[in-house]
Amino acid sequence: MFKQLEAIIGDRKLNPAEGSYTNQLFDEGRGKIAQKVGEEAVETIVAALEQGRREQVSELADLFYHVLVLMAELEVSLEDVELELESRHRPRG
Numbered sequence: 409m410f411k412q413l414e415a416i417i418g419d420r421k422l423n424p425a426e427g428s429y430t431n432q433l434f435d436e437g438r439g440k441i442a443q444k445v446g447e448e449a450v451e452t453i454v455a456a457l458e459q460g461r462r463e464q465v466s467e468l469a470d471l472f473y474h475v476l477v478l479m480a481e482l483e484v485s486l487e488d489v490e491l492e493l494e495s496r497h498r499p500r501g
Contacts, residue, residue: 410472410486413473414476414480414485416430417477418480420434421434421480421481433474433477434480434481438478438481438482441474441477441478441481442478444477445475445478448467448474451470452467452471454467455467455468
């Protein structure tokens with residue numbers, strides 16, 4: 409689903425759709441997108457500490473979505489992040 413959502417977000421960036429929340433974020437710019445990631449991170453923390461599983465999953469989904477929008481804005485792909493994570497887990501020596 410992450411790659412599919414990455415593709416949908418990328419398509420919205422290239423082919424704006426009227427009324428699209430994703431396009432609204434792109435129109436508002438990098439600062440607003442980064443702010444939304446921060447807001448969603450805080451909401452995820454609150455859910456983790458004070459709410460039930462349903463709210464926790466919902467907030468995590470919101471956070472992942474907004475991170476993917478920020479990644480698209482920064483032109484960072486899931487593959488870029490995967491490669492970085494893989495490099496951190498390679499045997500050293």
